[in-house]
Amino acid sequence: KNEVEQSPQNLTAQEGEFITINCSYSVGISALHWLQQHPGGGIVSLFMLSSGKKKHGRLIATINIQEKHSSLHITASHPRDSAVYICAVRIGTDKLIFGTGTRLQVFP
Amino acid sequence: DTAVSQTPKYLVTQMGNDKSIKCEQNLGHDTMYWYKQDSKKFLKIMFSYNNKELIINETVPNRFSPKSPDKAHLNLHINSLELGDSAVYFCASRPSTGFGGYTFGSGTRLTVV
Numbered sequence: 663k664n665e666v667e668q669s670p671q672n673l674t675a676q677e678g679e680f681i682t683i684n685c686s687y688s689v690g691i692s693a694l695h696w697l698q699q700h701p702g703g704g705i706v707s708l709f710m711l712s713s714g715k716k717k718h719g720r721l722i723a724t725i726n727i728q729e730k731h732s733s734l735h736i737t738a739s740h741p742r743d744s745a746v747y748i749c750a751v752r753i754g755t756d757k758l759i760f761g762t763g764t765r766l767q768v769f770p
Numbered sequence: 771d772t773a774v775s776q777t778p779k780y781l782v783t784q785m786g787n788d789k790s791i792k793c794e795q796n797l798g799h800d801t802m803y804w805y806k807q808d809s810k811k812f813l814k815i816m817f818s819y820n821n822k823e824l825i826i827n828e829t830v831p832n833r834f835s836p837k838s839p840d841k842a843h844l845n846l847h848i849n850s851l852e853l854g855d856s857a858v859y860f861c862a863s864r865p866s867t868g869f870g871g872y873t874f875g876s877g878t879r880l881t882v883v
Contacts, residue, residue, distance in 0.1 A: 705877075
Protein backbone atom coordinates (compact mmCIF):
# COMPACT_ATOMS: atom_id res chain seq x y z
CA LYS A 663 0.00 0.00 0.00
CA ASN A 664 1.39 3.37 -1.02
CA GLU A 665 2.03 5.84 1.77
CA VAL A 666 0.17 8.49 -0.26
CA GLU A 667 -3.24 7.65 -1.67
CA GLN A 668 -5.22 9.83 -4.03
CA SER A 669 -8.84 9.64 -5.09
CA PRO A 670 -10.34 9.49 -7.55
CA GLN A 671 -7.83 8.01 -9.99
CA ASN A 672 -9.76 9.42 -12.94
CA LEU A 673 -12.20 12.28 -13.07
CA THR A 674 -14.23 13.75 -15.90
CA ALA A 675 -16.17 16.98 -15.61
CA GLN A 676 -18.12 19.47 -17.66
CA GLU A 677 -16.73 22.93 -18.01
CA GLY A 678 -17.79 25.08 -15.07
CA GLU A 679 -18.08 22.26 -12.54
CA PHE A 680 -16.49 22.34 -9.10
CA ILE A 681 -13.75 19.70 -8.79
CA THR A 682 -12.35 18.04 -5.67
CA ILE A 683 -9.34 15.74 -5.56
CA ASN A 684 -8.43 14.06 -2.30
CA CYS A 685 -5.11 12.95 -0.84
CA SER A 686 -4.54 10.84 2.28
CA TYR A 687 -1.17 9.94 3.72
CA SER A 688 0.02 7.62 6.44
CA VAL A 689 3.38 9.11 7.46
CA GLY A 690 4.53 12.14 9.42
CA ILE A 691 5.25 14.99 7.06
CA SER A 692 6.91 18.39 7.04
CA ALA A 693 4.90 19.63 4.06
CA LEU A 694 2.47 18.52 1.38
CA HIS A 695 2.71 19.53 -2.27
CA TRP A 696 0.20 19.57 -5.07
CA LEU A 697 1.70 19.24 -8.55
CA GLN A 698 0.17 19.45 -12.02
CA GLN A 699 1.46 17.40 -14.94
CA HIS A 700 0.18 18.46 -18.33
CA PRO A 701 -0.30 16.09 -21.28
CA GLY A 702 3.00 17.36 -22.66
CA GLY A 703 4.68 15.92 -19.57
CA GLY A 704 5.96 19.00 -17.75
CA ILE A 705 5.40 19.20 -13.99
CA VAL A 706 4.39 22.41 -12.27
CA SER A 707 4.26 22.98 -8.53
CA LEU A 708 0.84 24.36 -7.56
CA PHE A 709 0.89 24.53 -3.77
CA MET A 710 3.02 23.74 -0.77
CA LEU A 711 1.09 23.37 2.49
CA SER A 712 1.98 22.67 6.08
CA SER A 713 -1.33 23.79 7.59
CA GLY A 714 -4.64 25.42 6.76
CA LYS A 715 -5.59 26.57 3.31
CA LYS A 716 -4.09 28.29 0.29
CA LYS A 717 -5.76 29.85 -2.73
CA HIS A 718 -4.36 30.75 -6.13
CA GLY A 719 -6.83 31.91 -8.73
CA ARG A 720 -9.44 29.18 -9.16
CA LEU A 721 -7.40 26.64 -7.21
CA ILE A 722 -7.78 26.04 -3.48
CA ALA A 723 -5.76 23.57 -1.40
CA THR A 724 -6.51 22.56 2.15
CA ILE A 725 -4.77 20.30 4.62
CA ASN A 726 -5.85 18.70 7.90
CA ILE A 727 -2.70 17.56 9.68
CA GLN A 728 -4.58 15.64 12.40
CA GLU A 729 -6.57 13.64 9.85
CA LYS A 730 -3.58 13.34 7.44
CA HIS A 731 -5.71 14.52 4.57
CA SER A 732 -5.54 17.21 1.92
CA SER A 733 -7.91 18.32 -0.81
CA LEU A 734 -7.38 20.24 -4.02
CA HIS A 735 -10.40 22.13 -5.32
CA ILE A 736 -10.86 23.71 -8.72
CA THR A 737 -13.70 26.18 -9.06
CA ALA A 738 -15.33 26.91 -12.43
CA SER A 739 -13.30 24.20 -14.16
CA HIS A 740 -12.09 24.77 -17.70
CA PRO A 741 -10.78 22.40 -20.42
CA ARG A 742 -7.30 23.86 -19.90
CA ASP A 743 -7.39 22.40 -16.34
CA SER A 744 -7.20 18.92 -17.92
CA ALA A 745 -4.05 17.35 -16.52
CA VAL A 746 -2.79 14.85 -13.97
CA TYR A 747 -2.79 16.24 -10.44
CA ILE A 748 -0.25 14.69 -8.10
CA CYS A 749 -0.12 14.90 -4.32
CA ALA A 750 3.33 14.53 -2.75
CA VAL A 751 4.40 14.62 0.88
CA ARG A 752 7.80 15.71 2.14
CA ILE A 753 9.33 13.63 4.91
CA GLY A 754 12.65 13.38 6.74
CA THR A 755 15.64 14.95 5.02
CA ASP A 756 13.70 16.45 2.15
CA LYS A 757 12.37 13.26 0.54
CA LEU A 758 9.19 13.50 -1.54
CA ILE A 759 6.76 10.58 -1.66
CA PHE A 760 4.27 10.83 -4.49
CA GLY A 761 0.69 9.72 -4.90
CA THR A 762 -0.31 7.91 -8.06
CA GLY A 763 -2.02 10.96 -9.49
CA THR A 764 -5.56 11.91 -10.52
CA ARG A 765 -6.23 12.27 -14.22
CA LEU A 766 -8.72 15.10 -14.78
CA GLN A 767 -10.49 15.72 -18.08
CA VAL A 768 -12.73 18.75 -18.40
CA PHE A 769 -15.01 18.81 -21.42
CA PRO A 770 -16.47 21.96 -22.97
CA ASP B 771 15.17 31.74 -19.81
CA THR B 772 14.34 28.24 -18.59
CA ALA B 773 14.67 27.91 -14.81
CA VAL B 774 15.56 24.18 -14.74
CA SER B 775 16.78 22.83 -18.04
CA GLN B 776 17.47 19.20 -18.88
CA THR B 777 19.21 17.81 -21.92
CA PRO B 778 18.49 15.85 -23.94
CA LYS B 779 14.69 15.83 -24.03
CA TYR B 780 14.63 12.44 -25.74
CA LEU B 781 17.24 9.70 -25.62
CA VAL B 782 17.00 6.38 -27.46
CA THR B 783 19.86 3.98 -26.93
CA GLN B 784 20.75 0.33 -27.00
CA MET B 785 21.08 -1.97 -24.01
CA GLY B 786 24.53 -1.98 -22.53
CA ASN B 787 25.39 1.59 -23.53
CA ASP B 788 26.44 4.35 -21.12
CA LYS B 789 24.58 7.65 -21.29
CA SER B 790 24.34 10.95 -19.40
CA ILE B 791 21.52 13.38 -18.77
CA LYS B 792 22.42 16.95 -17.86
CA CYS B 793 20.52 19.34 -15.61
CA GLU B 794 21.16 22.99 -14.90
CA GLN B 795 19.20 25.50 -12.84
CA ASN B 796 19.55 29.28 -12.86
CA LEU B 797 17.40 29.93 -9.80
CA GLY B 798 20.19 30.03 -7.24
CA HIS B 799 18.67 27.03 -5.44
CA ASP B 800 20.86 24.98 -3.11
CA THR B 801 19.18 21.61 -3.53
CA MET B 802 18.72 19.57 -6.69
CA TYR B 803 17.00 16.25 -7.31
CA TRP B 804 16.56 13.45 -9.79
CA TYR B 805 13.19 11.70 -10.01
CA LYS B 806 12.15 8.74 -12.15
CA GLN B 807 8.64 8.42 -13.63
CA ASP B 808 7.87 4.87 -14.71
CA SER B 809 5.52 3.63 -17.43
CA LYS B 810 2.58 3.86 -15.01
CA LYS B 811 3.41 7.55 -14.48
CA PHE B 812 4.48 6.93 -10.88
CA LEU B 813 7.18 9.32 -9.66
CA LYS B 814 9.93 8.27 -7.28
CA ILE B 815 12.94 10.10 -5.92
CA MET B 816 16.37 8.83 -6.93
CA PHE B 817 18.88 11.33 -5.57
CA SER B 818 19.12 14.71 -3.93
CA TYR B 819 22.15 16.98 -3.60
CA ASN B 820 22.56 20.02 -1.39
CA ASN B 821 25.44 22.35 -2.30
CA LYS B 822 27.17 19.55 -4.23
CA GLU B 823 26.79 17.08 -1.35
CA LEU B 824 24.78 13.87 -1.74
CA ILE B 825 21.87 13.87 0.70
CA ILE B 826 19.49 11.18 -0.57
CA ASN B 827 20.42 8.02 -2.47
CA GLU B 828 17.24 6.06 -2.72
CA THR B 829 18.20 2.41 -3.33
CA VAL B 830 19.13 3.12 -6.89
CA PRO B 831 21.40 0.59 -8.68
CA ASN B 832 25.10 1.46 -8.70
CA ARG B 833 24.87 1.85 -12.48
CA PHE B 834 23.32 5.26 -11.78
CA SER B 835 25.83 7.86 -10.67
CA PRO B 836 24.89 11.48 -10.07
CA LYS B 837 27.54 14.17 -10.40
CA SER B 838 27.25 17.72 -9.11
CA PRO B 839 30.18 19.87 -10.29
CA ASP B 840 28.60 22.95 -8.70
CA LYS B 841 25.33 23.76 -7.02
CA ALA B 842 23.72 24.83 -10.32
CA HIS B 843 24.31 21.49 -12.03
CA LEU B 844 23.31 17.91 -11.30
CA ASN B 845 24.06 15.39 -14.01
CA LEU B 846 22.97 11.77 -14.12
CA HIS B 847 25.22 9.15 -15.65
CA ILE B 848 23.89 5.67 -16.32
CA ASN B 849 26.17 2.73 -17.09
CA SER B 850 25.25 -0.51 -18.83
CA LEU B 851 21.72 0.56 -19.63
CA GLU B 852 18.96 -2.01 -19.21
CA LEU B 853 15.47 -2.23 -20.71
CA GLY B 854 13.99 -1.47 -17.28
CA ASP B 855 15.74 1.89 -17.20
CA SER B 856 13.30 3.16 -19.81
CA ALA B 857 11.38 5.96 -18.12
CA VAL B 858 11.07 9.72 -17.94
CA TYR B 859 13.69 11.30 -15.69
CA PHE B 860 12.93 14.66 -14.09
CA CYS B 861 15.41 17.03 -12.55
CA ALA B 862 14.15 19.52 -9.96
CA SER B 863 15.51 22.15 -7.61
CA ARG B 864 14.40 23.89 -4.44
CA PRO B 865 15.83 26.50 -2.11
CA SER B 866 17.02 24.77 1.07
CA THR B 867 16.29 27.77 3.26
CA GLY B 868 12.81 29.05 3.87
CA PHE B 869 9.83 27.13 2.66
CA GLY B 870 10.27 27.18 -1.09
CA GLY B 871 8.54 24.82 -3.51
CA TYR B 872 10.03 22.66 -6.22
CA THR B 873 10.80 23.71 -9.78
CA PHE B 874 10.91 20.83 -12.23
CA GLY B 875 12.71 20.42 -15.52
CA SER B 876 10.73 19.33 -18.56
CA GLY B 877 11.92 15.73 -18.30
CA THR B 878 14.10 13.40 -20.36
CA ARG B 879 12.37 10.45 -21.96
CA LEU B 880 14.87 7.58 -22.03
CA THR B 881 14.08 4.58 -24.20
CA VAL B 882 16.39 1.58 -24.04
CA VAL B 883 16.03 -0.84 -26.96
